[in-house]
Amino acid sequence: MSNSTEGALPSRSWVTDKIFLGLPFADYLKSLATPGNFLAGLIIAIGVPVIVYRFAFGLGASTNLSQTNPWGIWIGFDMLAGVALAAGGYTIATAVYIFGLKEYHSIVRPAILTGFLGYLFAVLGLTADLGRPWNLPVPLFISWGGPSVMFEIAWCVVLYLTVLGLECLPPVFEWLGWKKALVLATKATIGLTVLGVILSTLHQSSLGGLFLMAPTKLHPLWYSPFIPAYFFISSIAAGLSMVIVESGLSHRAFRSRIDHHVDLDKLVIGLARGASIVLFCYFFVKLQGVADGGRWSLLATGYGYWFLVEVLGFILLPSLVFAWAARHANVSLIRWTAAWTVLGIIVNRLNVSVIALNWNAPERYIPSWMEVTVSITLVTLGITAFRWIVNRMPVLNEHELSGGRQI
Amino acid sequence: MIPHDILTLYSAKMIEYGIAILFLLLFIPFWKYVQGPSLATVPAHATVRQPAMAGTDWFPIPFDRLFHRGHAWARPDADGLVTVGLDGFAAKLVGPLASVGLPQIGAAVGQGERAWRLVADDGRAVDMLSPIDGTITEINGELLKTPEAAQADPYGRGWLFRLRPQRLRANSTSLLSGTTARRWMDEAVAGLQRTLSPELGALAQDGGVPVTGMARIIDPDRWDVLARTHLLTDDKEDANA
Numbered sequence: 161m162s163n164s165t166e167g168a169l170p171s172r173s174w175v176t177d178k179i180f181l182g183l184p185f186a187d188y189l190k191s192l193a194t195p196g197n198f199l200a201g202l203i204i205a206i207g208v209p210v211i212v213y214r215f216a217f218g219l220g221a222s223t224n225l226s227q228t229n230p231w232g233i234w235i236g237f238d239m240l241a242g243v244a245l246a247a248g249g250y251t252i253a254t255a256v257y258i259f260g261l262k263e264y265h266s267i268v269r270p271a272i273l274t275g276f277l278g279y280l281f282a283v284l285g286l287t288a289d290l291g292r293p294w295n296l297p298v299p300l301f302i303s304w305g306g307p308s309v310m311f312e313i314a315w316c317v318v319l320y321l322t323v324l325g326l327e328c329l330p331p332v333f334e335w336l337g338w339k340k341a342l343v344l345a346t347k348a349t350i351g352l353t354v355l356g357v358i359l360s361t362l363h364q365s366s367l368g369g370l371f372l373m374a375p376t377k378l379h380p381l382w383y384s385p386f387i388p389a390y391f392f393i394s395s396i397a398a399g400l401s402m403v404i405v406e407s408g409l410s411h412r413a414f415r416s417r418i419d420h421h422v423d424l425d426k427l428v429i430g431l432a433r434g435a436s437i438v439l440f441c442y443f444f445v446k447l448q449g450v451a452d453g454g455r456w457s458l459l460a461t462g463y464g465y466w467f468l469v470e471v472l473g474f475i476l477l478p479s480l481v482f483a484w485a486a487r488h489a490n491v492s493l494i495r496w497t498a499a500w501t502v503l504g505i506i507v508n509r510l511n512v513s514v515i516a517l518n519w520n521a522p523e524r525y526i527p528s529w530m531e532v533t534v535s536i537t538l539v540t541l542g543i544t545a546f547r548w549i550v551n552r553m554p555v556l557n558e559h560e561l562s563g564g565r566q567i
Numbered sequence: 568m569i570p571h572d573i574l575t576l577y578s579a580k581m582i583e584y585g586i587a588i589l590f591l592l593l594f595i596p597f598w599k600y601v602q603g604p605s606l607a608t609v610p611a612h613a614t615v616r617q618p619a620m621a622g623t624d625w626f627p628i629p630f631d632r633l634f635h636r637g638h639a640w641a642r643p644d645a646d647g648l649v650t651v652g653l654d655g656f657a658a659k660l661v662g663p664l665a666s667v668g669l670p671q672i673g674a675a676v677g678q679g680e681r682a683w684r685l686v687a688d689d690g691r692a693v694d695m696l697s698p699i700d701g702t703i704t705e706i707n708g709e710l711l712k713t714p715e716a717a718q719a720d721p722y723g724r725g726w727l728f729r730l731r732p733q734r735l736r737a738n739s740t741s742l743l744s745g746t747t748a749r750r751w752m753d754e755a756v757a758g759l760q761r762t763l764s765p766e767l768g769a770l771a772q773d774g775g776v777p778v779t780g781m782a783r784i785i786d787p788d789r790w791d792v793l794a795r796t797h798l799l800t801d802d803k804e805d806a807n808a
């Protein structure tokens with residue numbers, strides 16, 4: 161039996177045990193030699209010098225941004241899409257801790273970790289986008305702009321990133337073996353979840369609210385007084401879809417760490433049902449936006465066709481496919497539809513912030529190779545951080561310190 | 568005219584009201600469709616109907632299956648073929664699977680003879696016994712991609728293969744069903760509990776569920792030997808046979 165041999169095991173250092181996965185350093189280095197790590201290393205090796213270059217020489221030297229097009233993919237992709245796709249944290253935590261859907265307990269931790277890393281790297285992308293990032297504390301602490309939507313977003317994101325960081329602590333404490341800290345962190349779970357859903361509701365919608373100030377710049381098909389509602393509703397579908405995608409990838413990549421007595425397929429089908437309903441409602445709210453603005457004639461233009469691709473191809477169709485796949489328990493189709501929905505959310509955020517913004521300006525924005533490189537690097541860093549944490553901390557599986565119950 | 572007056576029936580408002588009513592009319596059937604019971608379509612031979620169950624809380628026994636003491640089940644189908652799978656006990660005994668080694672189509676298998684193997688993610692493999700004699704006519708291809716289905720749903724989509732039986736009536740006399748199978752499963756669980764480590768014992772007492780990989784929890788170093796003992800494929804059993 162395992163207990164009888166425990167005393168005979170050679171003692172290992174804390175670093176070997178916790179950081180190098182119990183392997184001697186040389187063996188640990190060898191274990192890193194995988195195609196995935198090589199690709200990630202290559203991207204980071206190219207991307208980090210580009211990030212350094214951006215901070216050394218400024219936005220003008222590294223981006224195609226201008227006075228006409230001050231927002232590029234670092235806002236559209238890294239910030240707006242990143243924050244929407246990180247919504248799985250508050251969506252699943254709310255479902256489990258507030259609505260009592262306990263069967264989804266096993267996916268709370270990976271959802272929150274994905275949310276935390278999503279926000280963290282979204283903020284890093286924002287920092288790269290700001291002309292003077294060192295002035296970031298000014299609007300937060302020194303010169304408050306109460307009526308500004310940007311002020312609310314800044315505070316909400318800072319607070320929610322903190323909340324997500326705190327929600328991520330239980331697996332960290334379990335990893336470190338700090339039982340008292342674990343008990344404290346566990347007691348804070350409900351409070352943090354309530355705080356998280358409040359802050360998310362505020363800033364997910366406010367990110368859309370930013371565009372209420374640009375009625376003449378944003379194409380009429382995308383501009384609507386309902387745009388904060390669009391952003392909030394779509395963030396729920398984005399979060400659910402991202403959890404489906406992440407759980408599928410984690411199931412493949414971290415097979416030995418998965419809690420195998422959880423029927424993941426059943427959970428995925430439940431998430432697909434939720435995503436289907438949310439997308440269905442989202443489609444009709446979008447339709448109301450077009451009707452409210454009386455923009456039907458614009459649908460027969462180039463931008464109109466692209467709008468229809470987004471609304472029919474990335475909202476209505478995934479909703480119907482999710483419904484069919486959930487009804488027929490086709491988990492593989494659900495996963496593909498979730499990836500398709502994630503792509504649709506990215507398309508939507510890029511449409512609102514880049515493609516359909518300044519649509520009638522003579523100067524069009526196309527991101528520079530350095531902007532694209534920085535975005536790819538930030539995503540790679542996020543995935544690498546997720547892998548590093550999941551390989552060490554009890555995120556995907558249960559742990560003996562929590563009595564076999566996830567917190 | 569007052570713009571956006573709710574009582575002003577100009578065309579834009581009519582369209583908005585129309586969309587709202589259309590949404591409500593469509594949402595109700597859509598909700599019912601999405602939330603309805605699963606319509607999963609599977610071949611008739613691998614029907615995933617949830618059969619009436621009996622038995623221990625840990626391992627219910629479907630009444631429509633014939634059980635071999637090596638923890639495999641057989642179900643005669645309407646087309647004359649027999650579907651074979653592993654039971655809930657075997658599904659939970661071995662830990663996470665890397666693959667299920669299925670026999671080839673056309674291969675002959677015999678009752679009580681090694682017919683397939685469960686390969687765990689640590690590389691160790693455990694053979695299992697065929698419940699009846701026959702020739703393999705079909706294997707469950709889904710298990711090649713998702714072997715964990717054999718554990719997640721052993722009586723449904725985790726079926727292993729179908730075969731053409733050679734002497735089903737004679738084989739059936741050695742198989743267990745109904746209350747006999749239930750008593751046998753109770754004994755198997757009791758036998759396992761006698762070897763339980765304290766932590767797994769606590770699970771049983773608090774009404775918990777058996778975790779996948781029970782053998783690994785009981786004896787991480789020699790779990791495969793323990794599993795073979797329960798699945799009747801250890802060397803000693805072979806010698807006795």
